[in-house]
Amino acid sequence: QLQVVESGGGLVQPGGSLRLSCAASERTVSTYAMGWFRQAPGKEREFVGAISGRGDTTYYPDSVKGRFTLSRDSAKNTVDLQMNSLKPEDTAVYYCAAVRFWGVGVTMSGLYEYWGQGTQVTVSS
16 A cells, blocks of 8 residues: 655745655556645645646646645655745645546545645744
């Protein structure tokens, strides 16, 4: 069973940057699309981006487009989420997830098969 583990969370000031990493337990290239979601206290889980199995296609919601960038390293089985120009409203627990699917539904958390435990990101001065 595939396992994914997030790392890189922490405290950052508004306007700052943070890079999250998701490590998979096995080779995921061309098999799994990888997505990132976040959940703030009292709010529903929110989609923040996904990258295709080959890493050649990405998709972001308007709330993070232009600020967040996904990349994947097939040799290391990792997917990184570079977050720039962070805002207090970006504060949440960030989750990495994997799914054997790529299409319009990639924004839906219910389709993802494997999830990490999450990493806390706090944007505050």
